[in-house]
Amino acid sequence: MKSALYLCLLLLGLQVQGRQQEQIHHSPEDQSQADIENLPYVKLAPSNADFAFKLYKQIRDEVGNRNIFFSPLSISTAFAMLTLGARSNTLRQLHKGLAFNLTQIEEKEIHEGFQHILQLLNDPHREAQLNMGNALFVDKQVELLQNFLDGVTNFYYTEAVSSNFKNAPEAVKEINKYVETKTHGKIVDLVKSLEPETAMVLINYIFFKGSWERPFNSLITRDDDFFLDAKNSVKVQMMHQNKHFNVHRDEKLSCWVVEIPYKGNVTSFFVLPDEGTMKQVEDALLKETVADWLRSFKKREIYLDLPRFSVSGFYDLKSLFEKMNVTEVFSDQADLSGVAKNLLLKVSKAIHKATVDVRENGTEAAAVTALEAKPASLPIPPPPHITFNRAFLMMIIDKTTDGLLFLGKIVNPAAKED
Incomplete structure (x- = not known):
């Protein structure tokens, strides 16, 4: 019987209030457009976007008419x-499931791409607080192969932590403490128990806090109705602004798209389909x-x-990946x-x-913008x-890496889902 590799993916979403730091935007200097397009993280962006929208549609089909929120990255x-x-x-199944096309990007470039993404996202000079990292909790009896250890350490900056899974309660406590620390207290007691055969726990976390x-x-936020369907509504706290935004009316898909930027180099898209056109917009994602x-x-x-809203999502990725024909890694046929x-691991x-x-939150001093002239005549x-x-729909995008940090659908802002 195979020992089980317990793979755990954890993250925290955004809070739209943040601390202020000096902004230093790292953009490649003295590089031609062709050079930039050949950078591994730039070549990786289309694959990651394809995977994000493929997984979104799989989640939508599974959860039905409920809130969705996850981090594809x-x-x-x-x-x-x-x-x-x-x-x-x-x-091969993992590459296909993750939308990596090895005719367009080499295997080494995939890992170099993620390495560069991690460097850019964790830049301490970013104005928005953005942290992403990985950890590998490994049972004391398990000896990792040097190539794998070097790869996860060098490309993914993974912290390898020796744990005693024979003492499951202590291992659970250790993992949960790590998760709570990395998510600034937002995710607590995530792991309830570990299976007896657990050899490893792999964790990825992402935390974003921006203004x-x-x-x-x-002061002008007020109660308003949010319509769940033609007959039902819930009361929400509705925020208001009358300012200039990047806006697009997509007549073909019957939706409005509004860009609401954060300070720094992160932005968000909010997509409002006309009544009855949500599925049409989702299918076109x-x-x-x-x-x-x-x-x-x-x-x-x-x-x-x-x-104003606060929602969360919890997903069984094993089930979702299996429906996307990534099955072997979860079976006794797994070759890890x-x-x-x-x-032998699975x-x-x-x-x-x-x-x-x-x-609503942000810093008043940073909200000053240039006056925008209007033709008077x-x-x-x-x-x-x-x-x-x-x-x-909402998307949170890192403009430095073109990375889709978060993707979601808000069906009921008042729902308490987990």
Whole structure:
């Protein structure tokens, strides 16, 4: 019987209030466009986007009409790290499931891409607080192969922690303490128990805390209705702004797209489908669609209403990946022979938890923006009023790496889901 590698993926979502730091934007200097496009993390971005939207649709089909919130980047990072020890068909299935096309990006470039992403996301000079990291809790009886250890350490900056899984309660306590520390107290007691055959626990976490570039004024937040469907609604705290945003009206998909940037180099897209068109918009979620929205944005004044909300998501990745035809790594046929000496491993469990907290907060001093001139002599139509009072999508994107940090659908901002 195979020993079980318990694979655990953990993260915390955003809180829209952040601390202020000097912003230093690291952009490649003195490089041609061709050189930039050949950087591994740039070549990796389309694959990660494809995986994100593929997984989103799988989650949607599984959870139905409920809130969705997860970090595709956290999940792809953890499974990419695992590919360092995967071989034969197990490796091929993982590559295909993660949307890595080896005719367009070499295996080494995949890991170099994630290495660069981790460097850029963890830049201490970022204005937004953004931390991403990995840890490997390994039973004292397990001896990792040097190549695997070197790979997870050098490419993924993984902390390897020796644990005694024979003393399961103590190991659970140790893992939960690590998770709680890395998520700033937001995720506690995640692991309830460990299976008797557990040999390793692999963890990836991501934590984002940012301030809106232009905060909402909490004094004008008020109770309003959020419509769950044609007949039912819940009361929410609706925030308001009348400012200039990047906005696009996608007539083909019947939706509004509004970009709400954070201070620093992170931004968010909020997508409001017209009534009855959510599935149409979801089905069209592809990297090409998002690229088209980016190209089509125009800065214009709008009246924006956005609910204050806090939602979380908890997902069984084993079930989701199996439905995407990634099955072998979870079975007795798993070939993870590149991980440890003289030990047959399979992934027995893979879980992912994410949480998001959207609020008005920001720092007043940083909310000052340049005055935007308007032509005085031309008649102009009134600003559109875009009210997020029904189901909508949200994306949080790191502009430095083009990484999709978080992706979600808010169906009920008042729901307490876990």
